[in-house]
Amino acid sequence: MTSPLMARAIQLSIENVRSGQGGPFGAVVAKDGKIIAEGVNQVTSTNDPTAHAEIVAIREACKKLGRFELTDCELYSSCEPCPMCLGAIYWARLSLVYFANVAADASKIGFDDSFIYREIAQPHAQRQIPMIQIMREEALSAFRAWNEKPDKIPY
Amino acid sequence: MTSPLMARAIQLSIENVRSGQGGPFGAVVAKDGKIIAEGVNQVTSTNDPTAHAEIVAIREACKKLGRFELTDCELYSSCEPCPMCLGAIYWARLSLVYFANVAADASKIGFDDSFIYREIAQPHAQRQIPMIQIMREEALSAFRAWNEKPDKIPY
Numbered sequence: 001m002t003s004p005l006m007a008r009a010i011q012l013s014i015e016n017v018r019s020g021q022g023g024p025f026g027a028v029v030a031k032d033g034k035i036i037a038e039g040v041n042q043v044t045s046t047n048d049p050t051a052h053a054e055i056v057a058i059r060e061a062c063k064k065l066g067r068f069e070l071t072d073c074e075l076y077s078s079c080e081p082c083p084m085c086l087g088a089i090y091w092a093r094l095s096l097v098y099f100a101n102v103a104a105d106a107s108k109i110g111f112d113d114s115f116i117y118r119e120i121a122q123p124h125a126q127r128q129i130p131m132i133q134i135m136r137e138e139a140l141s142a143f144r145a146w147n148e149k150p151d152k153i154p155y
Numbered sequence: 156m157t158s159p160l161m162a163r164a165i166q167l168s169i170e171n172v173r174s175g176q177g178g179p180f181g182a183v184v185a186k187d188g189k190i191i192a193e194g195v196n197q198v199t200s201t202n203d204p205t206a207h208a209e210i211v212a213i214r215e216a217c218k219k220l221g222r223f224e225l226t227d228c229e230l231y232s233s234c235e236p237c238p239m240c241l242g243a244i245y246w247a248r249l250s251l252v253y254f255a256n257v258a259a260d261a262s263k264i265g266f267d268d269s270f271i272y273r274e275i276a277q278p279h280a281q282r283q284i285p286m287i288q289i290m291r292e293e294a295l296s297a298f299r300a301w302n303e304k305p306d307k308i309p310y
């Protein structure tokens with residue numbers, strides 16, 4: 001299967017190598033078959049470790065539509081999304097994800113996300129980045145205050 | 156264990172309920188025991204599904220330090236990070252994560268991230284958001300171009 005929307009995501013990934021904004025990754029968000037937002041990896045050029053192509057495109061699409069859900073949209077990414085981007089995809093409630101390069105291809109050129117999957121699957125105590133739980137009782141007061149709000153949107 | 160840095164993250168989470176910017180979540184990034192960036196959940200107020208407290212704080216810390224790695228920094232979050240935020244934590248290479256409320260506490264007030272863990276653990280074909288792989292050969296050209304770059308930073 002070929003797709004002009006994926007072709008655009010791939011074109012963005014190629015242009016991003018030339019422009020030097022960041023890694024060879026591009027993504028577009030489409031609604032009703034039309035592109036409404038584009039993104040490229042901008043991690044190194046903007047000093048933003050969250051600026052993966054998918055996140056940039058999702059943020060831009062939400063900004064354009066004026067909402068935080070993309071249930072009627074599809075994502076086309078030039079590469080299989082990493083766990084961070086998958087998380088964003090689920091929070092944004094996209095309906096469908098197309099991707100081209102697979103994670104193993106990215107790993108071969110130095111972009112390896114498999115350690116994140118392995119880490120997330122480990123119990124806290126066994127992770128490379130220690131996760132330490134403290135002060136739960138104090139923090140619960142914010143949750144109680146939230147529960148009492150009449151107009152809360154849990155997002 | 157109590158910590159003034161976590162106390163600040165919790166204070167931010169409480170203030171965020173009052174201000175109505177978003178969910179009851181706050182986070183700070185600290186370096187050498189001092190806060191260098193703060194974040195609160197701003198998903199609903201800024202129409203940005205990626206604006207979790209941890210992501211906001213990480214982006215701000217990187218901006219302040221002028222780099223995309225936080226290897227010498229620690230994160231204090233008022234709640235256990237979701238998979239998206241964990242991904243960002245790993246890409247930013249934070250050294251340590253403290254959290255207060257646990258994921259089950261957040262789930263009880265409507266913020267449930269367990270479906271994302273379940274989804275990520277599934278093969279592509281069995282996910283709620285279908286993941287479809289197309290046009291790999293075309294996309295690989297961007298990776299080949301990347302490989303030929305002399306000054307590449309794989310991030």
